[in-house]
Amino acid sequence: MIAEFLWSIVIISIVGAILISLYGIARRPSLVKKLIALTILTDSANVLAIMIGYRLIYPIAPPVLPKLSEEGLAEFLATAVDPLPQALVITAVVIGMAVNILIAFAIIQIYRIYGTTDIRKIAKVIKK
Amino acid sequence: MKKIHAVAAGIIVLAVVILSLVLTTFNLVPSTTGVRSLGKFFLENSYFGEYSAKSPEVVTSILWDYRGLDTIYETSVFFLAIISSLALYRLGNSIEVENNSETTGSGLSFIVKGVVKLVSVMIIAVSASIALHGHLTPGGGFQGGSALAVVPLLVLVAFSKFALEKLGYTKDRAMIVRSLSLVGIAIVAVIPLLFGGYIMQNQPIFPARIGGQLTSGSLILYNIFEYLAVAAGFTAVFLLLATPEKIFKKLLGVKDE
Numbered sequence: 001m002i003a004e005f006l007w008s009i010v011i012i013s014i015v016g017a018i019l020i021s022l023y024g025i026a027r028r029p030s031l032v033k034k035l036i037a038l039t040i041l042t043d044s045a046n047v048l049a050i051m052i053g054y055r056l057i058y059p060i061a062p063p064v065l066p067k068l069s070e071e072g073l074a075e076f077l078a079t080a081v082d083p084l085p086q087a088l089v090i091t092a093v094v095i096g097m098a099v100n101i102l103i104a105f106a107i108i109q110i111y112r113i114y115g116t117t118d119i120r121k122i123a124k125v126i127k128k
Numbered sequence: 129m130k131k132i133h134a135v136a137a138g139i140i141v142l143a144v145v146i147l148s149l150v151l152t153t154f155n156l157v158p159s160t161t162g163v164r165s166l167g168k169f170f171l172e173n174s175y176f177g178e179y180s181a182k183s184p185e186v187v188t189s190i191l192w193d194y195r196g197l198d199t200i201y202e203t204s205v206f207f208l209a210i211i212s213s214l215a216l217y218r219l220g221n222s223i224e225v226e227n228n229s230e231t232t233g234s235g236l237s238f239i240v241k242g243v244v245k246l247v248s249v250m251i252i253a254v255s256a257s258i259a260l261h262g263h264l265t266p267g268g269g270f271q272g273g274s275a276l277a278v279v280p281l282l283v284l285v286a287f288s289k290f291a292l293e294k295l296g297y298t299k300d301r302a303m304i305v306r307s308l309s310l311v312g313i314a315i316v317a318v319i320p321l322l323f324g325g326y327i328m329q330n331q332p333i334f335p336a337r338i339g340g341q342l343t344s345g346s347l348i349l350y351n352i353f354e355y356l357a358v359a360a361g362f363t364a365v366f367l368l369l370a371t372p373e374k375i376f377k378k379l380l381g382v383k384d385e
Contacts, residue, residue: 001152008148008157016144053167056159064266065175065184068342073176080186082167087190091202094270094358098209101365105213112376 003056011051017044031107031117042096046089053082170194182336183263183344192350196328207310210361217368235287244286248279259355263344269351273358280363289370302364309357316349
């Protein structure tokens, strides 16, 4: 019961972090803060994906074969977590890092040209 | 911290706890004690079984064998993102040469420099270990490459951009290494076609063991190439980020305030 309660706190906290980061992306005027909120969103989504592959049992093992013999295979299958979400998250993390670099470069370039990262001020300058 | 922020934080924490209590009592939280059938297939087959990738590391065998095409597309997205960053930050060649002769800073103190010299070697060794053991233990090309990219970053901070470029680690060379590594990945991916296999097939085209050492066929090759590609890509980006601000201001025609 306590394990389920702690588990649900973790899941709901991650969902809460996603909601807060969505607020940050939509409502914060600074582009840098939008980028920070975006990284929180991607990381929370990745942790949620890892959580889907987790198993509520003890003991639990990573999806790496402990030894190269078939006798340990049954025990390994009984304790190992789902490897598929982890494989997907690895690619998501690296893509996320590259895309974040691209966005950060764009923000720095915007700051150089307009002297601010506040989108309200940038919109005013563009309208003129 | 403003009062309203403290109140908002309190409300959020309270809502999380109450919602978890409600969900636990009505048993609505999604949690499993088993593995889904697809995950079980990968766990069973990664080393033993009929569709084996000959790798005890199940995540790497999914990454570069079972779902290999996903990773190829992912690598191309990564490539495009880095290329777009470089295109946003492009500099003329003449300006870059001028920049080099201008900025010959002395860097940080000799303590920091000495530590960086020692730590750099260790980071290179650890990152190579992460990448080369990617098919045996957790790790692989992405993780090793990201770790290796820390070395140029440290050198940039402790010494200078010029120190790195004087040693030959220029942006153009990093891009050449990166492109060659991506070509290597593409070649490893199409080699099975020559032997009548499928694209990105691993076993039995590539040897699972070389000289008694488990190499898991194509997995180690992919990991090595990805290691170099990721490290070189991030090095190029860090070098561009270290370019002095006044050079960009001059290039864009923005006045210095």
